[in-house]
Amino acid sequence: MGIVNLTPDSFSGDGVGASVGLAVAHAHAQFQAGADILDLGAESTRPGAPVVTEEEELARLLPVLREVLAWDVPVSVDTYKPAVMRAALELGCSMINDISGLRHPEALALVSRSDCALCLMHMQGTPGSMQDNPCYQDVVSEVNAGLLEAAERCRAAGVAADRLLLDPGFGFGKTVEHNISLFRGLTVTAAQGYPVLVGVSRKSMLGAITGRPMAQRMPASVAAALLAAQSGAAVLRVHDVAATRDALAVWRAIGFQGEGNV
Ligand code: HH2
Numbered sequence: 001m002g003i004v005n006l007t008p009d010s011f012s013g014d015g016v017g018a019s020v021g022l023a024v025a026h027a028h029a030q031f032q033a034g035a036d037i038l039d040l041g042a043e044s045t046r047p048g049a050p051v052v053t054e055e056e057e058l059a060r061l062l063p064v065l066r067e068v069l070a071w072d073v074p075v076s077v078d079t080y081k082p083a084v085m086r087a088a089l090e091l092g093c094s095m096i097n098d099i100s101g102l103r104h105p106e107a108l109a110l111v112s113r114s115d116c117a118l119c120l121m122h123m124q125g126t127p128g129s130m131q132d133n134p135c136y137q138d139v140v141s142e143v144n145a146g147l148l149e150a151a152e153r154c155r156a157a158g159v160a161a162d163r164l165l166l167d168p169g170f171g172f173g174k175t176v177e178h179n180i181s182l183f184r185g186l187t188v189t190a191a192q193g194y195p196v197l198v199g200v201s202r203k204s205m206l207g208a209i210t211g212r213p214m215a216q217r218m219p220a221s222v223a224a225a226l227l228a229a230q231s232g233a234a235v236l237r238v239h240d241v242a243a244t245r246d247a248l249a250v251w252r253a254i255g256f257q258g259e260g261n262v
Contacts, residue, residue, distance in 0.1 A: 002035030011046035041078030124173025140185035190232030199237035
């Protein structure tokens with residue numbers, strides 16, 4: 001899954017701001033690099049990011065989404081706002097990627113009436129405050145239980161199980177230690193019966209491990225993506241599509257022994 005941030009303020013600095021032309025070119029580069037899914041997001045959810053209005057999010061998203069939907073690639077929209085979901089689904093996006101795990105009742109009703117895929121991500125708190133003091137007794141079991149609960153809520157509302165993906169939400173209300181524990185527990189998360197999406201690309205956890213600033217986290221991101229795939233992740237949400245694909249190709253050709261998802 002190639003990340004396309006239609007934002008002026010994304011944490012990794014890859015956001016393309018207000019230029020539709022630049023955004024479409026960036027999306028196209030992700031597509032050409034071999035992304036199997038494009039994930040368009042028009043609000044940064046980095047810790048402390050300001051909430052953007054529905055109007056602003058739609059103004060950033062829709063012109064780019066219209067262009068990208070004409071290409072031969074599934075398009076995911078990264079939003080937790082029902083109005084943005086509604087517009088994206090009307091235009092024909094294939095997937096909703098909701099960092100709030102579809103907490104909004106209106107969002108649940110909308111998605112259940114459509115046939116899109118749905119990524120349910122775990123987040124403790126909200127982007128505004130989630131990194132203040134994240135707290136868990138046992139992060140792996142609590143996150144997994146929260147994900148299963150969100151999946152059950154969706155299924156009870158009529159969303160078929162095979163439309164769902166689960167995501168532990170690296171960096172969303174988690175310390176570096178929580179993130180590392182969750183990463184080590186990915187095989188457990190992946191054994192819960194739903195495909196797992198992992199998004200660690202360029203995140204601060206990798207900065208903490210390597211001591212590298214944002215601009216130098218590509219190798220660490222590729223290593224983490226590979227480890228996630230080896231642990232059973234089905235979808236890797238990444239900034240560096242070509243490099244990640246190369247790593248996966250080497251793994252498939254040389255290192256990969258069994259049945260896998262990626
Ligand atoms: N991470 C980000 C945004 N959306 N969605 C899922 N499912 N999983 C993630 O880990 C995830 C996500 C944050 O990354 P990015 O979009 O690059 O930055 P920003 O939110 O600052 O635009």
